[in-house]
Amino acid sequence: KIYENVADLPGLSYDFVIVGGGAAGNVVANRLTENPKFSVLVLEAGLSNEGVIDSIVPFFDADLLAQPIYDWNYTTVPQPGLNGRNIAIQRAFMLGGCTSHNFMVYTRGSAEDYDRFAAVTGDPGWSWDRLLPYFFKNEKWTEPADHHDTQGQFNRTVHSTKGINSVSLAGFQWPIFSQHVIEATRELPEEWPFNLDTNSGNPLGVGWLQSTIGGGKRSSSATSYLGPQFIRRKNLHVLLHAQATKLVNPSHIGGKVAFGGVQFSQDGVLFTAKAAKEIILSAGAVGTPSILLHSGIGDRTTLTSLGIKSLIHLPSVGRNASDQPTFNAAQWLVNSTQTLDSIYQNTTLFNEAYGEWNRTHTGLFATQGGPTHLAWLRLDPESFAANNFTDPSAGPNSPHFQVIFIPLGFQATGNGITAGIIVVNPVSRGSVTINSSNPLDSPIVDFGFLQSEIDLFVIRQAVPKLLQFFKASTWKNYLIAPVLDLENLSDDALDELIRNSAGSISHFVGTAAMSARNASYGVVDPDLLIKGAKGLRIIDASVFPFVPSANTQAGTYVIAERGADLVKASWE
Numbered sequence: 001k002i003y004e005n006v007a008d009l010p011g012l013s014y015d016f017v018i019v020g021g022g023a024a025g026n027v028v029a030n031r032l033t034e035n036p037k038f039s040v041l042v043l044e045a046g047l048s049n050e051g052v053i054d055s056i057v058p059f060f061d062a063d064l065l066a067q068p069i070y071d072w073n074y075t076t077v078p079q080p081g082l083n084g085r086n087i088a089i090q091r092a093f094m095l096g097g098c099t100s101h102n103f104m105v106y107t108r109g110s111a112e113d114y115d116r117f118a119a120v121t122g123d124p125g126w127s128w129d130r131l132l133p134y135f136f137k138n139e140k141w142t143e144p145a146d147h148h149d150t151q152g153q154f155n156r157t158v159h160s161t162k163g164i165n166s167v168s169l170a171g172f173q174w175p176i177f178s179q180h181v182i183e184a185t186r187e188l189p190e191e192w193p194f195n196l197d198t199n200s201g202n203p204l205g206v207g208w209l210q211s212t213i214g215g216g217k218r219s220s221s222a223t224s225y226l227g228p229q230f231i232r233r234k235n236l237h238v239l240l241h242a243q244a245t246k247l248v249n250p251s252h253i254g255g256k257v258a259f260g261g262v263q264f265s266q267d268g269v270l271f272t273a274k275a276a277k278e279i280i281l282s283a284g285a286v287g288t289p290s291i292l293l294h295s296g297i298g299d300r301t302t303l304t305s306l307g308i309k310s311l312i313h314l315p316s317v318g319r320n321a322s323d324q325p326t327f328n329a330a331q332w333l334v335n336s337t338q339t340l341d342s343i344y345q346n347t348t349l350f351n352e353a354y355g356e357w358n359r360t361h362t363g364l365f366a367t368q369g370g371p372t373h374l375a376w377l378r379l380d381p382e383s384f385a386a387n388n389f390t391d392p393s394a395g396p397n398s399p400h401f402q403v404i405f406i407p408l409g410f411q412a413t414g415n416g417i418t419a420g421i422i423v424v425n426p427v428s429r430g431s432v433t434i435n436s437s438n439p440l441d442s443p444i445v446d447f448g449f450l451q452s453e454i455d456l457f458v459i460r461q462a463v464p465k466l467l468q469f470f471k472a473s474t475w476k477n478y479l480i481a482p483v484l485d486l487e488n489l490s491d492d493a494l495d496e497l498i499r500n501s502a503g504s505i506s507h508f509v510g511t512a513a514m515s516a517r518n519a520s521y522g523v524v525d526p527d528l529l530i531k532g533a534k535g536l537r538i539i540d541a542s543v544f545p546f547v548p549s550a551n552t553q554a555g556t557y558v559i560a561e562r563g564a565d566l567v568k569a570s571w572e
């Protein structure tokens with residue numbers, strides 16, 4: 001059951017207390033309550049997702065992001081790599097976490113990404129082969145809203161229809177634009193090969209977009225893992241408007257620190273939820289390290305200087321943060337009215353599309369207002385060596401950059417298209433720190449964007465490769481002109497443009513990374529237990545040792561599915 005008010009909860013003592021009802025937290029809550037003997041409380045700081053139309057209609061994703069009440073409204077510190085700009089950090093303040101407001105793009109990454117997790121943690125359980133069953137537990141492959149013929153658009157054998165969270169091909173395909181993208185892959189099969197399914201573990205190439213959408217509606221962790229058949233379980237309680245402040249009642253057991261409960265604030269009043277078995281932090285890559293630091297888990301010197309009693313000296317808390325920078329300046333005006341610009345510029349078309357969605361959950365609004373295809377590509381490995389860089393990818397079958405093809409030029413008048421470039425293996429690292437002992441103060445977040453020259457290099461090298469794609473003859477009568485003449489920019493001018501315009505694709509991870517049991521760094525062991533603590537685990541995007549070469553929700557779901565099994569294995 002979902003509660004809005006702490007006074008309505010039957011009690012405050014549970015077997016498991018999960019902090020954060022986001023991508024990961026709701027998976028863990030669902031899986032643990034499969035066992036009727038386990039009682040679970042989820043503490044979620046944000047609002048309900050129920051009935052929020054901008055979270056339900058896929059096309060309204062951008063409208064939702066523009067509403068501050070559904071966001072934590074954090075901003076980064078000035079980013080030297082972005083010429084000193086601060087950038088907005090989008091983090092959902094609602095049940096379902098970022099899966100309730102994200103762009104719904106479903107991508108898993110490469111097999112090598114997960115094999116690298118297994119290698120750095122020394123636990124083969126994190127390898128692709130061992131995680132594939134967890135991808136399948138998560139994914140419920142669903143026919144697209146328009147029931148179009150999907151032959152040649154995906155590989156059924158790498159998907160599962162038995163999971164919980166819906167995934168589908170787009171319910172509206174932008175046929176003219178899509179045809180050009182596919183035709184260009186035919187013209188340039190060496191550089192831009194078509195890939196039937198980029199979610200097979202071998203992502204290289206260009207493939208059709210897959211999204212966490214089912215029946216023309218967003219499928220979030222709240223609508224799926226807390227769906228009606230689950231949330232009615234007697235042993236599953238979710239409390240909204242409950243912001244965890246810190247872990248409390250520490251004791252020492254066998255040389256480890258155990259915490260008796262989680263302190264949280266509702267309407268300015270503090271309460272404590274007790275966990276008899278485990279506390280699980282799933283507050284995301286910003287929230288989780290903040291709670292740890294306020295609980296005395298982090299770098300001892302920093303904590304002591306803030307007047308916080310240090311309980312576990314773990315300097316890696318809040319370090320190793322990474323996000324994938326994105327550069328969206330490759331835009332063209334096009335000779336077609338069939339782009340998203342037409343919908344945004346024409347109220348009649350907009351209302352017709354909304355009417356269709358309201359009647360049948362089909363049409364333009366049954367898919368997000370974004371990409372039709374994604375490409376995952378490599379740069380020449382020798383170009384890295386020639387510039388004294390080490391190849392940052394997880395292996396030869398993993399990409400260096402992603403391209404998102406969007407039939408939208410962001411034009412006030414006329415029509416256009418955009419091809420966004422994303423650095424999928426950033427080497428730059430940022431941090432989450434605190435500068436006060438008040439847990440309700442905002443943490444200090446640094447993305448460290450483009451601090452390592454190699455990240456800038458990847459974008460600079462990707463630009464000419466991208467321009468080459470749009471030289472394929474199929475585009476000839478379709479493209480009118482580029483919005484910016486990227487082709488004739490000097491390297492210096494391009495670097496400056498990148499630093500002045502790059503932004504975040506909101507794939508922030510790694511702030512409480514897992515590492516091998518005996519490693520001298522890291523925050524959690526391969527079982528996701530906090531080093532030096534007892535009965536305390538982290539299950540969310542904070543534990544990624546590296547960001548996978550993917551959008552991060554699928555990877556987070558999989559960490560949570562396996563994480564839930566690790567918890568169960570300890571207690572069943």
Ligand SMILES: Cc1cc2nc3c(=O)[nH]c(=O)nc-3n(C[C@H](O)[C@H](O)[C@H](O)COP(=O)(O)OP(=O)(O)OC[C@H]3O[C@@H](n4cnc5c(N)ncnc54)[C@H](O)[C@@H]3O)c2cc1C
Binds near residue numbers: 244
């Ligand atoms: C704008 C945006 C677009 C994105 N688009 C995509 C996409 O298209 N595809 C994709 O794969 N990924 C996308 N992502 C990334 C993906 O959604 C995240 O990686 C994923 O949701 C992370 O899951 P999580 O469980 O770690 O954290 P979250 O999903 O953020 O969940 C954390 C939850 O904890 C709650 N919380 C935080 N602190 C506290 C506290 N102190 N007390 C109680 N509750 C707390 C939060 O309110 C939130 O509900 C996007 C992210 C954003 C922000």
